[in-house]
Amino acid sequence: MADQTICPKFESALNIINKRWTGLIIFQLLEGAQRFSTIEATIGISGRVLSERLKDLEKQGIVKRHVYDETPVRIEYDLTEKGMALKPVLESIQEWADGWMEIEKQSFV
Amino acid sequence: MADQTICPKFESALNIINKRWTGLIIFQLLEGAQRFSTIEATIGISGRVLSERLKDLEKQGIVKRHVYDETPVRIEYDLTEKGMALKPVLESIQEWADGWMEIEKQSFV
DNA sequence: TATACTTAGTTACATAAAGTAAGTTAATTT
DNA sequence: AAATTAACTTACTTTATGTAACTAAGTATA
Numbered sequence: 001m002a003d004q005t006i007c008p009k010f011e012s013a014l015n016i017i018n019k020r021w022t023g024l025i026i027f028q029l030l031e032g033a034q035r036f037s038t039i040e041a042t043i044g045i046s047g048r049v050l051s052e053r054l055k056d057l058e059k060q061g062i063v064k065r066h067v068y069d070e071t072p073v074r075i076e077y078d079l080t081e082k083g084m085a086l087k088p089v090l091e092s093i094q095e096w097a098d099g100w101m102e103i104e105k106q107s108f109v
Numbered sequence: 110m111a112d113q114t115i116c117p118k119f120e121s122a123l124n125i126i127n128k129r130w131t132g133l134i135i136f137q138l139l140e141g142a143q144r145f146s147t148i149e150a151t152i153g154i155s156g157r158v159l160s161e162r163l164k165d166l167e168k169q170g171i172v173k174r175h176v177y178d179e180t181p182v183r184i185e186y187d188l189t190e191k192g193m194a195l196k197p198v199l200e201s202i203q204e205w206a207d208g209w210m211e212i213e214k215q216s217f218v
Numbered sequence: 219t220a221t222a223c224t225t226a227g228t229t230a231c232a233t234a235a236a237g238t239a240a241g242t243t244a245a246t247t248t
Numbered sequence: 249a250a251a252t253t254a255a256c257t258t259a260c261t262t263t264a265t266g267t268a269a270c271t272a273a274g275t276a277t278a
Binding site: 052 | 264265266267273274275
C-alpha cells in the first residue's frame with residue numbers, strides 16, 4: 001500500500017530538484033550571483049513563483065540571498081556549497097540532452 | 110523580455126525530467142520492467158497521473174509499453190535506450206542526496 | 219514639482235495540473 | 249454467482265502555477 005524500496009534521501013532530493021523551475025533557477029545561478037529580475041527575465045518564470053522558489057531553496061540551504069545596502073539596494077541570489085554541489089546533476093542532464101533530445105521546430109500559433 | 114542564453118535541448122530535457130513523478134518512475138524502471146500496479150504502489154503515485162506520465166514518456170521515446178498476450182494479459186513498461194541513458198542523471202542525484210540531504214524526521218499527524 | 223520608471227517583491231484572481239474515489243472491462247478465483 | 253485483480257478512465261476536488269495589477273523606496277525626466 002505504500003513505498004518501501006526507495007531511499008528517502010533520494011526521494012527528498014527529487015522532491016526539491018523535480019519541482020518546476022528549480023532546475024533552471026539553479027542552472028542560472030551556476031553562472032554566478034544574479035538578481036531577481038534577471039532570473040525572472042532569463043528563464044521566463046513568473047515573479048510569483050520565482051519568489052516562492054527562492055524562498056524554498058533558501059530554506060533548503062541551496063540558495064543564499066544577499067542584500068547589498070547600496071542606494072538603491074541591490075539584492076542578489078547565489079548558490080551555497082550545497083547548491084554548487086548540484087552542478088554534476090545539471091551537467092549530466094545537459095549531456096543526456098545533447099545525446100538524445102531532438103529539437104522540435106516550434107510552430108508559432 | 111525573453112530567454113536567450115539557455116540551450117533549448119537542455120530546456121526541453123528539463124521539461125521532461127523535472128515533471129513531478131518522472132524521476133521516480135524512471136528510477137523504478139532502471140531496476141527492470143515493471144507493471145502499472147507495481148509502479149503505482151511502489152512510488153505512491155495516483156493511477157490517473159501514472160497513466161498520463163507513462164503515455165508522455167512513451168511519446169518521448171523514454172519508456173516502452175509491452176503487452177504480453179497471456180491470460181490474463183500482462184502489461185509491462187521498461188526503459189528504451191534513451192531512457193536507460195538517464196541512469197547517470199539519477200545516479201548524480203543520488204550522490205548529491207547522499208552527500209547533502211538531511212533526513213527530516215517525519216512527524217506523523 | 220509632478221510624472222514616470224526601476225527593483226523586488228506581494229496580492230487577488232484565473233487556469234492548469236495533480237489527487238481522490240468510484241467506475242469499467244475482461245478474465246480468474248471462490 | 250459474487251468477489252478479486254489488472255490496467256486503466258471518468259468525474260470531481262484540491263493544489264500549483266500563471267497573469268496582471270499593486271506597493272514602496274529610490275532615481276531619472278519634463
